[in-house]
Amino acid sequence: MPTTPTDSPSILVIGTGELGASVVAALAHHVSAHPGAATITVLLRPPTPGADPGQDTRRAELTNEGIAIEHADIATASVTELAGIMTRYHTVISCIGFAAGAGTQRKLAHAALTAGVSRYFPWQFGVDYDEIGRGSAQPLFDEQLDVRDLLRRQRATEWVIVSTGMFTSFLFEPAFGVVDLTANTVHALGSWDNQLTLTTPEDIGVLTADIVFAEPRIRDTVVYLAGDTISYGELADIVDRVCDTTVARREWSTEFLRDQLAGEPENTMRKYRAVFARPTGVAWPKAQSYNAVRGISTTTVEDWAKANLV
Template identity: 40%
Template sequence: MSTNSILVIGAGELGTAVLEGLAKHPAFVSSSSRTTTTLSVMIRASSMDGTTADPAKQRHNAYLRDALGVSRFVPGDIGRDSVEDLAAAFRPFDTIICCAGFGDAFPAGTQLKISRAVLLAAAAAHSDGDDGNNITKRFLPWQWGMDYDAIGTGSAQDLFDEQLQVRALLRGERDGAVAANEQEVAALKKVDWVIVSTGLFMSFLFRADFGVVDLPDRTVRCLGAWDTEISVTTPRDIGVMAAEIALRPGAISNRVVYVAGDTASYGRVAELVEERLGVEFKRETWDRDKKLAEAPGDVMLKYRNCFAEGRGVAFDIAETVNKQRGIVLQDVRSYLKEMEI
């Protein structure tokens, strides 16, 4: 019987959703499976039982352990630990799914460091023979978002450039801002990576600081134009699809795939909001250049501007893994129906 030891990095909103997706997936719960799958999670040592005095963290750890079957808590700080330290932590695991490390909470270069650590762990496993186990590492990096290839370098959101550097590394590119060294190129033969583009988290459409749907002010704003489209997926559904891809990869290997609960124009979002509330909303077009000029260092404004461009932020539903596999995800209408407004 083969094994698949899975490590999820991070146990926040997305990490928990991915662990839930894995724990509930038929391939994990089926007793007839020929693969024994185990779940582990990497969190900071300060958040672990025996260290943390925070009751909320203790309850969350208990939920992960008792309800989801997490068998091991691995101490790690992806922002501070070295590539070598992370590689040593990753070394025992067959599948690594990164659900932390993007944005202001972590130093620039964190995602690149994690990716290099996965390659180093794969190289070490191959060198040591991995005790007779499968020595190929499966890696789902933090790319839960846009199609960064389509957006390209130099976008308003400079954090996106690092996502492109991760892709370049995993593709074994030897030039550009990030060059894979000889060891990393060799290790790529033992890493089966999948980048999952999911669009925007659904909840962002309704966040006041994001600015698209302002429920208290009864206003909907478009980023760019009313017919500009955007793809959105709930974290819960990202967890469902991450589990599907990790446990039933099929032909998905070393490439970018797409997942989306819905792809809709800003005009369609406005219609759905009005349908849900039964009242007319004011509609405004966001002047992205003016806003960014007023606050050039505003991370949310830079993030929002990328959506206004309409490039790499909307996926054809027919091309998504969920559509191709007949998995129904939550769309904007059903999300609004569940919202407490």
């Protein structure tokens, strides 16, 4: 007897960057352990004209793993064109983030609703946009709220928003400036007591796959993940322990960060520093997270630091 789409959903993952690759790998692992659980397809940019297909190792890897490929350029494709692709799938998971440019998240959400997909996971793998609200230091966050409004106003398509906090690795990006190993300094954004929730892309992939296949089915809700939740003070302690040092601790006040942003309002890192100086909306208790409640282990900030800083 053939399975129905609900029993064996066809899943389309949009994008295979750092996050998308982790999501695809975790979904594929689940399917390999539960044959027939789902079919997986990824949406990639069309091949460059004249390129040798034999040199495209990523596509070859996907094919070898039994993952199908669709092609579309998200930047230039219309809502109608994208909906025409999505309509063939039960579940669509977007792993295309802010780097794709303003308007992308709204376009993908409109396409999913136009296609009438049964279930949509928008790219919301970040902070608590509801709590932060409109008019924050990062204008792209307003678009995330537009997407939530679109999804909440309708009932035909189930949706799941996965909130993850900051990617753990981003906290240590030299350009972000919070952890400055060269200067042996850790900066607190706003206050040493302010907290951050952080999750690695690998853990996000595993947990997203768990959410996709969870029973009873998770629908029309925000799910909070937390690889770890720490304060800036705890971050400085972690760097001290892992690097066997004593870092200089310097606080960047909210006022200082706002003045910096006012002096260079288009600077992406200054926008993020101002956002992550907030006392709310960027952290939630790990004990209450989906992974903690389910007993799924995750990479802590100290785990990540030991693996990558030493």
